[in-house]
Amino acid sequence: KPNEIVVVPGKVLGIGKLDHPVTVIALDFSSSALRKIKEAGGQVMSFNKALETFKDFKGKSVRLMKQ
Template structure:
């Protein structure tokens, strides 16, 4: 039997616990992507969000958002972590940033959300 992976980051553990409790297939997929080892976790630049999201979309990044590139669209981005420049660029474009656990409480069924990997 394989040993269960233990994360030392308490915020990550609590986020994974919240995601594990949901019944939604969307949040189950986010759980799978976020529970990967750190070197396999998703890292997305702001330019990729700009490319694949439309105005008013709610986007989930199961990892970290970095500030490379530009964003012109007003999107709500939920991620595990953000770089300082990514937060600045998203908010300057009129968007909103939040932690994944906040979005789970707002939208427990995961309807109308997009995952960007």
């Protein structure tokens, strides 16, 4: 969903297509994943940065992805 927060407990790879902005929080990102997320208008964050940015996740649409 557009503007959703996606949490990945691992490395995000650049496989597939992304046509809407999302915020992706993960341990690591491949260079192609970084490029695709940013080209779609999204942003990437480490877990530490996410905890600083979102003091709590109340009212946020968060999706936890498994690997």
